[in-house]
Structure formats: C-alpha cells, structure tokens
Amino acid sequence: MKRKLHELAHARAGDKGDTLTLALICYRREDYPLLREQVTAAAVKRHLGHLVQGDVRRHEVPNLHALQFVCERALDTGVTTSLALDPHGKTLSYALLEMVIDA
C-alpha cells in the first residue's frame, strides 16, 4: 500500500547556511524500522532533487525514533542571499512529508 510520510511521521526543517536539515520523527515507534528501510538518503534526494543541488546524508537517531537528513546546497546559497520567498526553507518539512512510500 502506498502511504504518504505525513500519515506516519512529523517533521521539522532547519537551516545552517546553504544546508537544510530535515528531522523525520515517527508518530509510533513501531514504524521506525519501516521508515529506516524506505526513507533512505537516496530516496530523499530523488524526492527533493529539484531543490537539493548537493548530497543528502542521513543520520539514524533510534533513541528518538527519528531520521535526520542533511541536505547540502539546498537553500539557493543560504538564508541571507536566497531569492526564495521562504529563504530558510522552513516550509520544506512538509515537502518531505509529501513523499510516498510502500507501507
């Protein structure tokens, strides 16, 4: 069955220069293995490839039932020089939650 991440997890975006961080946190701890298997760094790079010019790294944070994605060159040069309406990329947590996985 195809499911949106929005049904399974909540997310928070953060910025450091031109780097976007996306925390993906399971609502239920039992979904963590599924997300860990399906929401790989490569899958997130595919999903957000039109925004993220650089690499996507993934950190596993099992104590929080969370995955932390670090996306390089994702903020059009960074908050103070970006042309984006949302230069921090704060809305991008919900872009990640649009991703569809097999669940």
Add this chain to the structure above:
Amino acid sequence: MRIGAGSGFQGDRLEPAVILASQGELDYLVLECLAERTIAAAQLRKLADPAAGFDPLLETRLRTLLPLAVRHGFRIVTNMGAADPLGAARKVISLGSELGLRIKVAALSGDDVLSQLEPAMRTIEARGAPLSEYGALVSANAYFGAEQMLPALANGADVVITGRVADPSLFVAPMAHAFHWKLDDWERLGRGTAIGHLLECAGQVTGGYFAEPGLKDVPNLAQLGFPWCDVDADGNGVLGKVAGTGGAITLRTVKEQLLYEVTDPGGYITPDVVADFTTVSLRETGPDRVAISGAGGRPRTATYKVSVGYRAGFVGEGEISYAGAKAVERARLAGEIVRERLREDVPDLRIDLIGIDSAHRTDFGHAHAPYEVRLRVAARTASRALAERVGAEVEALWINGPAGGGGVRRYAQERIGVVSLLLERSRVRPQVTLLQEDRETQAA
C-alpha cells in the same frame, strides 16, 4: 537550578518572558536574540551610527524585566549586546539608575575578529572558497562559549551581556557556574548543551512551530508559554512551563526541537564540547513536563567558529495578484512579460506563483486550479537601482500587463551574505568588563 528562556529570536514576544519572570521562580532568565543575519545587520547599523550596535529592543525588554529580576532574585543572560556588548551594558546601567535599581552588569566582548581576517582564509562552506571570492567584508564574529562567560558570573553580575556566543552556551554557562563543572567534564557539558539547545528557541519547545490542526493540536497558541528547565548537578533536567500558559511540552515537541538545525546528532559542535544527542533519553513525567537525560560529550574542538558577513549585492522583488477565471494563465503571462523586459539587465531572476509553487517549487502532483494566485518576481542585482527596477516592472503590469492584476507590493534591499570559517582559539581575546553605577573594571 531553574533556567528560563525568555526569547527565541530578535523580535520575539515580550509578554511570555514577563509571565516566566514573574511566576517561574527562576534562577536565570536567558534572552537569545541574535541570529547569523542579525549580527551582520547590527555591524552595519554600528557603521552608520556607533551608538546603534546593540539590539534595538534592549531597552524595551529590560525596562520590564530588570525590576522583575531584582524582585524575584534571578539573573539575566543575553546576547543582545550584538555588535556592541559594552555599549549595551552601559545602557543597562543607566536604565538601572533610572529605575532606582543598584545592579552589576558584565559585558563579554572580543568576539569581533574582523581585523584578524585575511583574504586567503578558507570558508567551511561546501566549496571551501577563500574569503577573497566574497564581497567586501562587514563583520566577523567568533562564537564564544560558556568558558568565556564564566568570569562575568563569578563576579556576581546581575546581567550578563554578550555579543556572539553559541546559543546553547548561553544556558551552559549558568549551569557550569552553579555546579562548578570543570571545563573538560565533557559528559556534563554535553548534557547541559542538549538542554541549552532545547531552550534556545524558547517557544519552539513548548508547542510553537509544531501545531497542525487535527493531527498535532496544541492548546491556546495565542498565549504560548515559554520554557524553563530544572537542571541538576549532573546536567540532566526536566522541562516545564508556567501553569495556565498556552502550548504543550510533550515527547513530540521536544524531539522536533532536539534535532532542529542539527547537522550531526552524534556530534553537535559548540565552543564548549562536541555533544552527542543519539544517547538522549526523554520521558514524560507529567503534564507539560519532559525529563531529559543521557546526552553524551567529547572534547571540544581547537577552534572557534567565526561567522563572516559580506556585502552580497541587492535583491529586488515585486508581487501582484490575479483572481477568478484564468488567474493562473494571466499570472504566468505577467511573469513572462517581466522576464522579457528584464532579460538584458537582470538575468538572475526567479518567478514564483504563490499558491502553486513558491514554497516547494512543485506541487508534488496536487494539480488543481486555485481561485487566486500571486505572481512573485525576485532577482539578485549588483545595484540598488536595478533592484528597484524589478519591483517597478511588476508595478507597471497594473497598466501594461494582463487583465485584472492588483495588490502590488515591491521591495528592494541590500543583502549581507554570511559565510563561516574556523579560527585558532589563541588568536581571539575574550574580555569581560564589569560595570556598576560608578565604575568599570576588567575581570581577570
């Protein structure tokens, strides 16, 4: 000891801090008001007016909070010194005199390292380009840690005012002072850093920036309460807030904040320590109470991170709305007209349709025709005049563009870019100045 967070950014609300200060039974109130962008802006203000280098809201915030600090016996720690901590401290002394309060203030300065920079120094941004590739430098501020603030606390300052300090360190300093932590006690510094990181954005851990109706409901966000943490001598703590305030402290709000802006959860670098959040344990101990323990720590790095501001040209923007039949088509046509008219002079142009693709640059297949849409054109330019032209071209669509465009807004601003580099600690000289009504001295 109890530390409260009374501000999470430069323009944050004052009244939750007043509630926390009045009813929170605090030992310390920390006001975090300085972002990367904010300090560069402060340096520019100072260039134009030497008396304008500190936070413009300093007087407003402290006029209210200072009497509460004296009455309830808590100390204030803040980075509102921005580009001029000493000037800010003098302002607070004179404010104290005016209010009839005898207070001691300490200023931590020395974070301004602009004179130390050399064009060949490499930035730590993805490409590692040297500073010489960026525009004219306007600011360079080293991130100080708890260690550099400790003399201020040891000398009994009621108010500690800093410039650039790593946000979590603003909270770690009072902990290290109160519990006499050694500065190589990496475990405790790591735990304190986790707590500082949770508190530094104030309302973002009490349910702010979290709510989604239906799935993630948060009560009474209009009266969002700000957090405190009761910290023990080992650096573990319990988060809480004043009863009756809005918001919520739950495992979910705390998890989101713990990972906020963290590029490596196993190695979160501050001037004090390299903290490890992957061993953190969280537990709800009551309504709006979450206990945090178990963060780890490793030896700190040999360098300070330095945030460098440079002149990055200008950005011009214009917006105009279309509604009703063929709104999207009319907005697209308008965008094409502006692009064509600016093609020669302003090639670095971005066109958004607000309501369709401005935030995520795609609608991920949610194809639908909105009733109304707003065209936004933005461009980087070398001069203010060209930046003004971007908005002018959008404004001209009123008369010369597609039918039914309205609600034009236009902006043109100079931009200060920010890059970072690392500087040996020995090259930076922190300085603590102690101020009372009648004298100023340097702390050893």
